Amino acid sequence: MSMDAVFRALADPTRRQLLDSLHARNGQTLSALCAEMDMTRQAVAKHLAILEEANLVATIRKGREKEHYLNPVPINEIAERWIGKFERGRLNALSDLKKRLERED
Amino acid sequence: MSMDAVFRALADPTRRQLLDSLHARNGQTLSALCAEMDMTRQAVAKHLAILEEANLVATIRKGREKEHYLNPVPINEIAERWIGKFERGRLNALSDLKKRLERED
DNA sequence: TTGACATGCAACCAAATGGTTGCATATTAA
DNA sequence: TTAATATGCAACCATTTGGTTGCATGTCAA
Numbered sequence: 001m002s003m004d005a006v007f008r009a010l011a012d013p014t015r016r017q018l019l020d021s022l023h024a025r026n027g028q029t030l031s032a033l034c035a036e037m038d039m040t041r042q043a044v045a046k047h048l049a050i051l052e053e054a055n056l057v058a059t060i061r062k063g064r065e066k067e068h069y070l071n072p073v074p075i076n077e078i079a080e081r082w083i084g085k086f087e088r089g090r091l092n093a094l095s096d097l098k099k100r101l102e103r104e105d
Numbered sequence: 106m107s108m109d110a111v112f113r114a115l116a117d118p119t120r121r122q123l124l125d126s127l128h129a130r131n132g133q134t135l136s137a138l139c140a141e142m143d144m145t146r147q148a149v150a151k152h153l154a155i156l157e158e159a160n161l162v163a164t165i166r167k168g169r170e171k172e173h174y175l176n177p178v179p180i181n182e183i184a185e186r187w188i189g190k191f192e193r194g195r196l197n198a199l200s201d202l203k204k205r206l207e208r209e210d
Numbered sequence: 211t212t213g214a215c216a217t218g219c220a221a222c223c224a225a226a227t228g229g230t231t232g233c234a235t236a237t238t239a240a
Numbered sequence: 241t242t243a244a245t246a247t248g249c250a251a252c253c254a255t256t257t258g259g260t261t262g263c264a265t266g267t268c269a270a
Binding site for chain 1: 228238
Binding site for chain 1: 245246247248249
């Protein structure tokens with residue numbers, strides 16, 4: 001699995017939005033994803049191809065449609081690259097606390 | 106903190122290598138980091154500026170030198186964006202297992 | 211002070227990137 | 241079969257990106 005493909009795929013805001021959309025509702029089809037994007041279907045298809053190439057999205061053909069699923073594994077590997085095992089727990093605890101405090105506003 | 110800056114900063118292999126270098130030895134100066142890179146000092150300085158702008162690297166001036174330190178917080182936020190709290194533990198367990206198995210070869 | 215070293219700033223250029231339009235293919239439903 | 245729908249492929253173009261060279265500034269040591 002090429003990590004370069006993963007990082008380049010994540011570099012574009014449109015592709016991150018696509019991942020957000022799949023994170024919210026997994027298994028969406030190309031045209032469903034297009035509905036939320038403000039660009040041509042061809043452009044969206046290109047972005048999805050890049051995400052698929054990076055193994056961040058897996059697809060299943062269903063007849064003339066194609067379902068898209070988010071794959072979180074490469075994203076986890078990013079964190080592991082620069083965050084030590086101990087730091088990991090500390091950072092997650094901090095982040096969880098921050099979120100809880102934000103929710104109390 | 107702009108996440109777009111973080112993702113664009115991570116998109117380049119040279120900048121990831123710089124983070125690797127700081128992960129291995131934190132607090133390095135510009136010329137120290139240049140020694141490992143196969144490009145001009147100016148190019149490396151540009152990359153470091155981008156990492157600093159993204160808040161992935163913090164710097165402290167020491168006289169005529171400038172020390173660079175890796176900041177893991179934005180990287181942790183990436184993982185939290187697309188990995189649920191439950192998945193997180195599962196993925197880390199899987200990843201730890203994989204690493205342990207690889208080490209046994 | 212003077213010379214050497216560490217860093218900063220700017221102009222320039224080739225290559226990559228993200229979007230468009232146009233057309234082709236394949237599947238479902240009437 | 242035929243029309244509508246879902247996706248695929250390719251050419252084209254403006255902008256961004258990553259590198260270079262050249263020069264300026266600032267600090268330490270002799």
